[in-house]
Amino acid sequence: MSLLTHTIELPDEAATAALGASWAPHICAPLVVYLAGDLGAGKTTFVRGLLRGSDYQGTVKSPTYTLVESYPLEQADFHHFDLYRFTSPEEWLDAGLDELFTPRSICLIEWPQQAEGFAPAADLTVNLSHLKTGRLCQLAAHTEHGKRSLEAWIKN
Ligand SMILES: Nc1ncnc2c1ncn2[C@@H]1O[C@H](COP(=O)(O)OP(=O)(O)O)[C@@H](O)[C@H]1O
Ligand SMILES: [Mg+2]
Numbered sequence: 001m002s003l004l005t006h007t008i009e010l011p012d013e014a015a016t017a018a019l020g021a022s023w024a025p026h027i028c029a030p031l032v033v034y035l036a037g038d039l040g041a042g043k044t045t046f047v048r049g050l051l052r053g054s055d056y057q058g059t060v061k062s063p064t065y066t067l068v069e070s071y072p073l074e075q076a077d078f079h080h081f082d083l084y085r086f087t088s089p090e091e092w093l094d095a096g097l098d099e100l101f102t103p104r105s106i107c108l109i110e111w112p113q114q115a116e117g118f119a120p121a122a123d124l125t126v127n128l129s130h131l132k133t134g135r136l137c138q139l140a141a142h143t144e145h146g147k148r149s150l151e152a153w154i155k156n
Contacts, residue, residue, distance in 0.1 A: 001142060002140040002141060002142060003141045003142065003143070003144070003146070003147045004140070004141040004147045004150050004151065005138065005139065005140045005141075006138075006139045006150060006154045007136065007137065007138050007139070008136075008137045008139070009131070009134060009135075009136055009137075010042070010128075010134050010135045010136070010137055011133065011134040012133075012134060013042070013045055015134065016042040016045045016046050016049060016128070016135060016137070017045055017046070017048060017049030017052065018049060019046065019049065019137060020045070020046040020047060020048065020049025020050035020051075020052075020053060021049040021050065021052050021053030022053065022153065022156065023050055023053065023149075023153050024050055024053030024054045025053075025152075026149050026152040026153040026156075027050075027076075027106055027149055028076075028145075028149065029075075029076040029077070029103065029104050029105055029106050030101070030102065030103050030104070030105055030106075030107075031105075031106045031107070031123050031124070031145065031146070031149070032101070032107045032109070032119075032120050032121065032122050032123050032124075033106070033107065033108045033109065033122060033123065033124050033125070033126060034109050034112040034122040034124070034125045034126070035047070035108060035109060035110045035112075035125075035126050035128070036112075036125055036126070036127040036128070037127055037128035037129055038129070038130065039084075040130075041128035041129060041130060041135060042128045042135050042137075043110045043126075043128060044060075044062045044080075044082075044110070046126060046128065046137075047060065047080050047108050048060040050078075050108070051071060051078060054073055054075065054076075054078070055073070056071055056073055056078075058071075060080075062082060063080050063081060063082040063110075064082045064084055064085065065085075067081065067082065067083070067085075067095060067097075068080065068081045068082075068097065068100065070100070076104055076105065076106045077100075077102065077104045077105045077106070078105075078106045078108070079100045079105055079106070079107045079108070080108045080110075081097070081107065081108065081109040081110060081112075082110040082111060083109065083110065083111040083112065083114035083115050083119075084110065084111045084114065086111070086114040086115060089114065089115045089116050089117055089118050090118070091115070092115040092118035092119060093118060097115075097119075098120075101120055107120070109122075121142070121143075122142055122146070123141065123142060123143045123145050123146030123149070124139065124140065124141050124142065124143075124146040124149065124150060125138075125139070125140045125142065126138075126139055127139075127140070139153075139154075
């Protein structure tokens, strides 16, 4: 179910990163974001852009092997998950990932379906899919909090 949706075409990698960066002024913890889309769709690129837009200048690497990369910034604690390598949803509990969901956290989850029934529900979904060259980005808000953020974002 979605309260609000918005679709954008992203012709190249820079456009994906710029979209992520443009969201930074409009997010407010606590927030749970699902990043949907195939391997190579641009999910990590989007998160990198969001962190750059949040004044984080360090390296943003894919959490494929580490499960989660955390960025404790002044405005919020960003946690970037990649659950691709989960073999069962219960791993969510074994890995203690629930502890990362606090009133200060912005949680961005790649492959959330791998933890179905365990990961917290999303305020927003960012769905990226391959076009012939670039990508299509479909944004959907599922909660009032997510909707307010999406409204403010797409107004600019
Ligand atoms: N809008 C876009 N158009 C074309 N290539 C893109 C776009 N966005 C990202 N990419 C490229 O897609 C590749 C995979 O990106 P990545 O963010 O690692 O995907 P994912 O995390 O979804 O697996 C990277 O080489 C990146 O440069
Ligand atoms: Mg990725």
